[in-house]
Amino acid sequence: MTFFQVNGVEFSYKSTKVLDDVTFSIEKNEVTSILGPNGVGKTTLMKCINKILMPDMGSVLIEGSELHEMSRRDIAKNIGYVSQRGEMSRMTVFDSVLLGRKPHFEWEVTDRDIRLAGRVIHLMGLDDLALKYVNEISGGEYQLVQIARVLVQQPKVILLDEPTNSLDLPNQHMIMHLIRNIAIRNHIAAIMTIHDLNLAIRHSDKFIMMREGTIYATGDHSIITPQNIRAVFNIDAFVEKVKGIPVVIPI
Amino acid sequence: MVIRTKNGDISSDHDKWEGFDIYDDGDGEAIHNSSLYRGYVRKKGLMMFLALIILFVCIIIAAHNGPLNISSSDIIRYLLTFDNDGMGGVIWNIRMVRIIGAILAGSGLAVAGVVMQCILRNPLASPYTLGISSAAAFGASFAIIFLNAGSSITSTVSISNPYVTTISAFLFSLLATGAILLLTKLTRVSSETMVLAGVAISAMFAAGLSFMQYLATDSQLGNIIMWTFGDLGKATWSWNTLIMAVLLSVTLYFYYKRWDYNAMEAGEETAKGLGVHTERERILGMVLASVLSAVIVSFFGIIAFIGLLGPHIARMIIGSDHRHLIPLSIILGAIILIVADGVGQVILYPSVIPVGIITSMLGGPLFIYLLIRRYGR
Ligand SMILES: Nc1ncnc2c1ncn2[C@@H]1O[C@H](COP(=O)(O)OP(=O)(O)OP(=O)(O)O)[C@@H](O)[C@H]1O
Ligand SMILES: [Mg+2]
Numbered sequence: 162m163t164f165f166q167v168n169g170v171e172f173s174y175k176s177t178k179v180l181d182d183v184t185f186s187i188e189k190n191e192v193t194s195i196l197g198p199n200g201v202g203k204t205t206l207m208k209c210i211n212k213i214l215m216p217d218m219g220s221v222l223i224e225g226s227e228l229h230e231m232s233r234r235d236i237a238k239n240i241g242y243v244s245q246r247g248e249m250s251r252m253t254v255f256d257s258v259l260l261g262r263k264p265h266f267e268w269e270v271t272d273r274d275i276r277l278a279g280r281v282i283h284l285m286g287l288d289d290l291a292l293k294y295v296n297e298i299s300g301g302e303y304q305l306v307q308i309a310r311v312l313v314q315q316p317k318v319i320l321l322d323e324p325t326n327s328l329d330l331p332n333q334h335m336i337m338h339l340i341r342n343i344a345i346r347n348h349i350a351a352i353m354t355i356h357d358l359n360l361a362i363r364h365s366d367k368f369i370m371m372r373e374g375t376i377y378a379t380g381d382h383s384i385i386t387p388q389n390i391r392a393v394f395n396i397d398a399f400v401e402k403v404k405g406i407p408v409v410i411p412i
Numbered sequence: 413m414v415i416r417t418k419n420g421d422i423s424s425d426h427d428k429w430e431g432f433d434i435y436d437d438g439d440g441e442a443i444h445n446s447s448l449y450r451g452y453v454r455k456k457g458l459m460m461f462l463a464l465i466i467l468f469v470c471i472i473i474a475a476h477n478g479p480l481n482i483s484s485s486d487i488i489r490y491l492l493t494f495d496n497d498g499m500g501g502v503i504w505n506i507r508m509v510r511i512i513g514a515i516l517a518g519s520g521l522a523v524a525g526v527v528m529q530c531i532l533r534n535p536l537a538s539p540y541t542l543g544i545s546s547a548a549a550f551g552a553s554f555a556i557i558f559l560n561a562g563s564s565i566t567s568t569v570s571i572s573n574p575y576v577t578t579i580s581a582f583l584f585s586l587l588a589t590g591a592i593l594l595l596t597k598l599t600r601v602s603s604e605t606m607v608l609a610g611v612a613i614s615a616m617f618a619a620g621l622s623f624m625q626y627l628a629t630d631s632q633l634g635n636i637i638m639w640t641f642g643d644l645g646k647a648t649w650s651w652n653t654l655i656m657a658v659l660l661s662v663t664l665y666f667y668y669k670r671w672d673y674n675a676m677e678a679g680e681e682t683a684k685g686l687g688v689h690t691e692r693e694r695i696l697g698m699v700l701a702s703v704l705s706a707v708i709v710s711f712f713g714i715i716a717f718i719g720l721l722g723p724h725i726a727r728m729i730i731g732s733d734h735r736h737l738i739p740l741s742i743i744l745g746a747i748i749l750i751v752a753d754g755v756g757q758v759i760l761y762p763s764v765i766p767v768g769i770i771t772s773m774l775g776g777p778l779f780i781y782l783l784i785r786r787y788g789r
Contacts, residue, residue, distance in 0.1 A: 213684045237687030248533070248679035251732040255449045260678060263671055264687040269735075273437050279446030280438040291445040292452055294731060307682075312434050314686070342431025 162225050164189045165318050165350055170219035172202075172209050179205045181375045183219070187350050187367065189317075192341045194361040195354045197371030198394055203354040204245055206371075207320045210352075211240040223317060237264035241316035243307045245323050249296045257295050257306050258282055261313030274313075281309045285339075300327040308336060312343065319344075321353040325360060333357075337364035358385075358409045382407050456736045459729065463743040467515075470750045474514075475507050477757045505649075513647030514753050514767070515746040516655045517708045517715060522722030522745025523659075524701035526737060527666050529723055530673045531697040533603040533680075538719030539705030542592065542607070543614030544585045545716070548709045550617040551584025552577045553624045553636045577639065578710045585706030588613050593695060603680075606698065642715035642768030644753050651711050662704045663742065669693060670734035677732050715768050717775025718745050724782055 163186040172180040179202045187193050195203045208214040210221055212229055221228040223239050231239070241261075252260075255278060262274040282291055285305055295303055304327055311319055321340070325333040341364055344351050355361045361368070362382055370378045370393045377393055378384045385407045390398045399410045475487045482499055489495070496504040521539055528537040539545060555577040595609035596602075625633055666673075672693050675683035683690050709715070722745035723737070730736045749767065752774065756765040 208681070211685060213681055232687075233684070233689055234687035237685060240685075242681070242685030244679060244681040244685065246679065247682050248677065250677035251727055252674065252677055253449075253452075253731065253733070255445065255452075256674065256731075256733050257678060260671075260675055260686065263675055266671075269671075273439075275446050275449060276437045276439070276443055279443035279449065280436070281434070282445055283443060284432050288445050292448060310678075315434050339431060343434060344431075346431040347434050 163187075163222070164224060166220075166222040167210060168220045168222070170206070170209050170216045170221070172205055172214060172216045174205075179374050180209065180216070181373075183374075183376055185369055185376060185379050187318075187352065189348045189350050190345045191366045192344055192351045192353070192364060193367040193369060194365040195352065195369045195371060196358065196361060196393065197354075197377075201371045202374045203371060204322055207242065207322055207352070207354065210320060211236055211242050213242070234264050237314070237316075239317050241311035241314040241319045243311050243319070243321045243324055245326070247303065247307050249298075249303055251294050251296050253292050254287060254290045254295055254298065254306050255279070255282065255292060258287075258309045258313055261310040264314065278309075278313050281312050285309050301329060301332060304328055305332070305336070308339075317349050319349065319351045321351060323354055323356065325355060325357065333360060334364075340364070341366075358390075362407055362409070385409065456730055456733075460736065460739055460743070463740060463747070467743050467747050467750075470747050470754075471511055471515075474511050474750050474754045475503055477754060478502070478507055479762070509649055509652065510644050510647045510753070511750060512652050513644045513655075513712070514749040516652060516659055517642075517644065517712050518718055518722065518745035518747070518749030519742040520655065520659045520662075520704050520708045520745070521715060521718040522726075522741040522748075523663055523666060523738060524705045525719030525745075526723040526726070526734070526741045527673065527697045527701045528719070530676055530732075530734065531603070531694045532607050533676070534607050535724070536720070537607060537610070538717075538723075539701070539709065540714070540716045540719055541614070542610030542702075543588045543617055544702055544705050545709050545714045546614050546617040546621060547588030548581040548585045548706060549636075549640050549714060550621045550624070551581035551587075551710065552639045552713075553621055553628070554584065555580035556632050556635045556639070557624055557628050581639075581710030582706050584617070585702065585710060588617060589699060589702035589706070593698065596695075603694070606694070639713050640768070641766035642709070642713035642771070643766040644712060644749075645764065645766070646712060655707055655711070658704055658707050662700045663738070665700060666697070666734075667738055669697070670738060673697075673734040674732075677734075713766070713768055715749070716772045717779060718749055718771060720779060721745075721748055721775055721782075724779070724786075728782070728786060 166186040168184055170180055170183040183206060195206065197203055205214065209216040212233070228236055228239065258281060259270055259274060259278040262270055262277065266274060282288060287305060287309060290298055290302060295306060304324065308324060324336055324340070328336060337360060340351050362385055367381055368379065368384055369376055370384065370389055372393050378389050385400055387398055387400055390396065390409065397412045399412065400407050401410060472484070472487060472491070475491065480502055482503065486499060487503060490500040490503040525538040528542065529535055559576050559580060591613050592606060592609045596606050599605045625636060628636060672688045675686045675688045676690060680690055705719070722741045726737055726740040726744050730740050752770040753767040756767050756770040759765065
């Protein structure tokens with residue numbers, strides 16, 4: 162049985178069709194990167210996957226069960242989502258991370274929830290920020306907080322919309338390593354969108370290249386070819402291998 | 413360390429990022445920041461307790477207001493023993509009925525403001541800015557002019573049933589809320605459309621109110637203006653009981669949804685991703701907050717700024733975590749209105765200035781001061 166399967170998903174905003182017959186599957190322990198130009202429908206696809214937007218057609222299956230038949234809350238137990246734009250309010254970092262437990266508790270957070278949040282905050286090196294308000298930390302720091310929140314949520318599939326946005330070089334690599342190792346260690350999957358091709362190539366197992374609202378190519382790093390890059394991004398690029406890993410150099 | 417990937421081996425010294433078991437809650441080991449957090453939450457509880465004490469002090473001080481001199485020890489004794497014979501009757505049936513009216517109106521408007529600001533993602537959302545007050549004023553004027561109703565129970569020109577004014581004000585506030593929701597439904601249930609619809613509706617009712625004032629006779633005009641100034645002197649036990657019932661049930665719902673509101677603080681999409689039905693909560697929260705403020709405003713008249721001041725001061729003190737923000741706003745709303753009403757009774761003694769005038773006069777400058785303190789450099 163496939164771990165996670167997206168079948169024929171279609172979506173339109175009013176009358177403009179944004180997604181057309183998007184079909185792919187991913188396995189646990191894998192990190193998948195969705196690549197494509199601005200406005201191609203990457204964010205829309207992620208929102209359709211966890212029913213933030215209701216697709217016009219198609220289905221999403223996790224371990225064989227239809228996600229769109231689940232309650233919102235059950236979806237949240239299975240799929241975690243880090244949005245491209247989160248709001249920074251006057252809540253502490255600790256509370257913002259603790260929020261990830263929301264789908265799991267009924268009336269109030271338990272002591273275990275507080276331990277889980279505290280542990281993730283510590284492991285992500287956010288101890289010093291724990292009791293600061295998120296509207297008083299930097300954009301990159303908030304990005305880390307959002308990722309900590311989704312880990313505390315303990316989903317089977319993590320969706321990350323441009324998780325390395327506003328992170329510095331070490332933090333970009335830290336987050337990419339972390340996501341991949343978390344996926345392997347916990348037997349879950351991560352799907353992300355990311356505009357830095359080389360960062361994506363280095364830290365992902367699988368790629369989905371999108372063009373005009375549909376999938377142009379999927380596969381491992383062998384699909385990262387000058388032809389595909391030309392077709393999807395409409396630019397010319399060299400693809401050289403460095404230590405066995407393809408590196409994309411735009412001309 | 414070497415990170416083994418399907419695409420090749422890469423050396424890295426980021427041992428820290430090796431990944432961890434997300435299901436491990438670190439049972440047994442001491443997690444330093446979790447302990448710090450528990451202490452922090454206890455501290456917030458303590459602050460709430462402190463605010464409650466301040467509220468009680470304010471109540472006792474406010475209970476001194478009035479032509480009869482009653483000593484503090486007697487006041488405290490009457491309050492604690494619920495004794496309402498003789499002097500106790502003065503305390504309870506004349507002064508406390510008004511003070512409790514202030515507590516209910518202040519906390520109700522403040523809690524309505526907190527929830528509106530959260531679900532509409534707008535710091536300026538409040539019963540006043542969203543048109544509930546102007547709709548109520550319109551409804552009251554409508555009753556005074558066309559239904560021949562008196563402006564209030566205490567009004568000297570009161571004609572037929574004075575409750576007609578209140579009921580008409582209430583119905584028109586609900587109509588305003590209904591119109592906001594309908595406009596929102598026609599577009600989409602987003603925070604911006606709701607705020608814009610509220611502002612538009614508010615402007616329409618304000619225009620309608622001006623038009624009716626133009627039509628009104630002099631005595632009707634006097635009645636309308638008297639109604640428009642929120643006045644706690646109108647408080648009665650039966651109305652207090654009604655407001656209390658609405659306040660309790662609405663607040664209970666809001667408190668039950670405190671984590672949903674916390675999630676909405678992190679943004680619409682994040683909240684949805686955490687399993688929150690944001691559209692449903694937005695509509696329900698809007699309806700409940702509107703009904704609560706409509707009940708208060710249609711009885712007491714317009715009391716501006718409490719729905720902004722209470723929540724914003726609370727947010728500055730305790731943050732946006734609704735577990736603490738909701739109770740603290742309630743307490744602060746009550747304190748502010750008791751103080752404002754106390755000021756109104758004292759400054760031009762022996763005449764009493766309606767609290768609505770005081771909140772409008774003091775609320776604006778105070779709000780600007782908060783704005784500068786919070787956002788100024
Ligand atoms: N709320 C909306 N209403 C109407 N059209 C929208 C809406 N959101 C996005 N679109 C359109 O849908 C298309 C896909 O948008 P989407 O946000 O999914 O792109 P994306 O691939 O995530 O882009 P980016 O790389 O810039 O984040 C775009 O053409 C966009 O203009
Ligand atoms: Mg996007």
